[in-house]
Amino acid sequence: xxxxxxxxxxxxxxxxxxxxxxxxxxxxxxxxxxxxxxxxxxxxxxxxxxxxxxxxxxxxxxxxxxxxxxxxxxxxxxxxxxxxxxxxxxxxxxxxxxxxxxxxxxxxxxxxxxxxxxxxxxxxxxxxxxxxxxxxxxxxxxxxxxxxxxxxxxxxxxxxxxxxxxxxxxxxxxxxxxxxxxxxxxxxxxxxxxxxxxxxxxxxxxxxxxxxxxxxxxxxxxxxxxxxxxxxxxx
Amino acid sequence: xxxxxxxxxxxxxxxxxxxxxxxxxxxxxxxxxxxxxxxxxxxxxxxxxxxxxxxxxxxxxxxxxxxxxxxxxxxxxxxxxxxxxxxxxxxxxxxxxxxxxxxxxxxxxxxxxxxxxxxxxxxxxxxxxxxxxxxxxxxxxxxxxxxxxxxxxxxxxxxxxxxxxxxxxxxxxxxxxxxxxxxxxxxxxxxxxxxxxxxxxxxxxxxxxxxxxxxxxxxxxxxxxxxxxxxxxxxxxxxxxxxxxxxxxxxxxx
Numbered sequence: 001x002x003x004x005x006x007x008x009x010x011x012x013x014x015x016x017x018x019x020x021x022x023x024x025x026x027x028x029x030x031x032x033x034x035x036x037x038x039x040x041x042x043x044x045x046x047x048x049x050x051x052x053x054x055x056x057x058x059x060x061x062x063x064x065x066x067x068x069x070x071x072x073x074x075x076x077x078x079x080x081x082x083x084x085x086x087x088x089x090x091x092x093x094x095x096x097x098x099x100x101x102x103x104x105x106x107x108x109x110x111x112x113x114x115x116x117x118x119x120x121x122x123x124x125x126x127x128x129x130x131x132x133x134x135x136x137x138x139x140x141x142x143x144x145x146x147x148x149x150x151x152x153x154x155x156x157x158x159x160x161x162x163x164x165x166x167x168x169x170x171x172x173x174x175x176x177x178x179x180x181x182x183x184x185x186x187x188x189x190x191x192x193x194x195x196x197x198x199x200x201x202x203x204x205x206x207x208x209x210x211x212x213x214x215x216x217x218x219x220x221x222x223x224x225x226x227x228x229x230x231x232x233x234x235x
Numbered sequence: 236x237x238x239x240x241x242x243x244x245x246x247x248x249x250x251x252x253x254x255x256x257x258x259x260x261x262x263x264x265x266x267x268x269x270x271x272x273x274x275x276x277x278x279x280x281x282x283x284x285x286x287x288x289x290x291x292x293x294x295x296x297x298x299x300x301x302x303x304x305x306x307x308x309x310x311x312x313x314x315x316x317x318x319x320x321x322x323x324x325x326x327x328x329x330x331x332x333x334x335x336x337x338x339x340x341x342x343x344x345x346x347x348x349x350x351x352x353x354x355x356x357x358x359x360x361x362x363x364x365x366x367x368x369x370x371x372x373x374x375x376x377x378x379x380x381x382x383x384x385x386x387x388x389x390x391x392x393x394x395x396x397x398x399x400x401x402x403x404x405x406x407x408x409x410x411x412x413x414x415x416x417x418x419x420x421x422x423x424x425x426x427x428x429x430x431x432x433x434x435x436x437x438x439x440x441x442x443x444x445x446x447x448x449x450x451x452x453x454x455x456x457x458x459x460x461x462x463x464x465x466x467x468x469x470x471x472x473x474x475x476x477x478x479x480x481x482x483x484x485x486x487x488x489x
Binding site: 006007010011015016017020021022023024025026092095096098099100101102103104105106107108109111112113114117118120186189190193194195196197198200 | 246257259309311312313317338340343344345346408410411412413415443444446447450451452453454455456457458459462463470471473474475476477478480481484485487488
């Protein structure tokens with residue numbers, strides 16, 4: 001009989017699913033898709049800055065996200081997913097390095113694959129560095145405000161204007177979003193393939209949606225620091 | 236016929252055995268006909284080396300018509316050289332220009348230790364096959380060919396997967412030296428047919444376990460394997476194996 005014990009054995013044991021190469025890639029794919037779904041929410045709320053009301057709508061949305069208990073719980077899940085994605089990537093990268101102890105002297109990678117599909121580790125590391133900068137800009141201040149009971153006074157829109165008043169900060173953000181674009185261009189369709197979702201009818205559609213998703217999300221993100229910088233110049 | 240013959244510089248990997256450190260050796264290949272295959276060019280070079288009392292370059296080959304999967308060689312940064320859909324024995328010297336320098340390396344993977352020079356030990360593939368790449372049949376009289384009906388599409392897809400010759404170019408091309416394309420082709424060729432259903436769970440579980448034990452890397456879906464495969468094995472097989480593996484892990488009962 002299949003019961004919880006055998007299921008646990010099938011998945012958790014040393015020879016179980018989660019310790020296999022395919023299982024580890026499943027974890028990468030699932031956490032990746034989870035983070036992709038988060039980006040939709042993130043970009044949607046931030047796009048409120050494009051409404052010309054001096055950040056009123058955006059601040060209301062940001063306040064809701066910072067204080068709503070359901071969102072607070074989901075935030076823990078988000079960080080857990082992110083950490084799992086990073087941890088699994090590290091394990092996989094170390095294994096992959098071990099699988100080819102002596103490197104080729106000459107590799108013509110462009111002949112058989114896209115450069116960004118071969119650079120997911122580098123792009124991910126750049127994203128992680130960017131994330132540290134990004135969280136220190138916005139997330140930390142918001143947390144401090146929420147936990148000191150000053151969430152109502154915290155004006156994220158004004159904070160954005162201050163952060164993006166420096167051209168070099170805008171440059172860092174554009175570089176971060178660029179890394180995100182290429183990470184997503186491969187990651188989106190790759191996640192579906194890993195999860196076994198490859199079908200003659202649907203895969204071309206998934207690939208198209210992946211490209212549109214990556215370009216639209218990253219374009220919107222890239223416009224935010226640029227728009228805030230230009231608004232700052234006009235004031 | 237000496238007209239149009241080429242002179243080439245080869246940078247060839249020389250390695251005594253799997254424990255010794257290897258190095259590149261520069262060898263001149265003179266008077267090479269553009270109509271020779273890449274292996275015949277090596278035959279000419281080796282003959283000259285033997286006549287000079289030097290040691291010839293060791294390389295794998297057998298049928299020399301693209302069906303045995305023995306020839307390997309990572310040529311100018313690509314397994315089986317610059318042409319797609321061919322093995323090294325089907326690669327001709329007309330794909331190169333007079334005066335070219337050609338870098339020739341063995342398949343590089345922890346799971347494919349070098350035997351000597353360009354010849355690598357691919358018995359890890361054999362062990363993966365032994366772990367589950369078969370259908371158990373009872374002996375007895377030959378069954379009628381149409382006893383078991385198989386949809387044409389399934390038969391075709393299974394046949395396309397079975398076209399894999401196990402050369403290892405997928406592993407050589409992969410930046411992680413992953414064997415997913417090979418293993419998935421072998422899983423698929425049985426999983427698609429009724430005869431393969433009985434052992435399908437054990438097969439995929441055992442073959443993937445053996446693949447991991449042999450020290451192959453993980454799949455990043457770059458698609459380099461599919462692009463370099465001389466038999467055009469599709470990435471769809473990898474997705475199918477992932478589905479089979481997931482399903483078997485959920486429902487296996489031991």
